[in-house]
Amino acid sequence: MGITVRGGPIAEVVVDVPPVNALPVQGWFDLASAVLTAGRDPATRVVVLRAEGRGFNAGVDIKEMQRTAGFEALVGANRGCYAAFAAVYECEVPVLAAVHGHCLGGGIGLVGNADIVVASEDAYFGLPEVDRGALGAATHLARLVPQHLMRAMVYTCRNVTAAELHHHGSVLEVVPRDKLRDAAFEVAGRIADKDPYVLRRAKESLNGIDPVDVRRSYRFEQGLTYELNLMGAGDRHRDAFVGRPPEIVPTTDKPEEAG
Template structure:
């Protein structure tokens, strides 16, 4: 990765750690938006990376849209559609990243921050974490469709219409987050999950995530049929044969990603 100014990227073993670093509250500036999109696109094609952890530096995960920067960016015809496109493609870059993304939510994830979390595959939350849709207080909308992937009807509408924030303990109670940890244990928990994923066949996790994305909005019949077709494809890979042989020989598999 070349020099990034608002995103820190480090790769340890087979896991990439992406840390939002746009003080003071990691608002989604145009720079951060573009750097995150680029980093995820590159990671999709880096064979050495098998899982991703996404977190925020400081006390906030992401406080949402950069309203000041938005006003400076949107000045003439075409500026708003271009801004909107960049923003939604950032969220899609998380969802469509070929490698599973674990959101380690260290603090408030509001608006755009909530959309980032909802676009991830697995969510772990700190006791200091919260998810919210504050747009109602600044005359805007955004993030509700992403939030529908996480919350039920009444809770979502209460969040959208009142600005209610849902804390880490409640996220765990609702089944939105896998766990609610102390702030000190948040990254260790995310790393444990990431390393477990990284130990699996990278071709299986890549094709598995792709399949989960595709079947999400399908009917039961069509979705399961697609899943069966993808299972047949995975079963033809070298990694699948190695997994079955290792199981038979009662040893740890050695995957090549093919």
């Protein structure tokens, strides 16, 4: 369990963090390291990013955040997500995300920065951030859906299906759940057949002409998440999510809200 890497021309990075692949702080940094390391390997031509278990990714581990005194886990989760999303984007070779089940919150950040997305028929995508007293990954959702649908999804926390994203062109293929890995590797194989030097320059080229600086855009969103936490909205909504009343958790020097 955790983050595992299988090397080769088609490198495979697999997330397995039961029960729902909600990653703790260290998990985001481990994922970032795994993707970047796979991309730096001269033998790698494409990276397949996928998950085991009930779904692809459920975002940050809110329970970890709420049981940690002070703001250390909040800051860690934000920095970890920033690192993992950037790793997918900056990986030296194309990254193919193979998505099944839920892809929520931080999962959108990963998939929105991937080069190609293949999904199973049961996959669904969404940003529940507003319901959690947070913001973020609208930058990446905007790479998956049109502008007005993105805004509706942020405001209402509505999910969309793999079939809907296939209609918009952001999911390349939708396949039965038991065929997902095979489908991902079939597409990855077509990429791996190409000249590896040309592939790496192609990735560099496509990032270079990107109209949005995804790192700066996402960091702006995170700044407003910090504001929500300073104003108490973050804790209030996260406490409701984990099913316990808000409380003051002492640090080593003075009382502060957990967060």
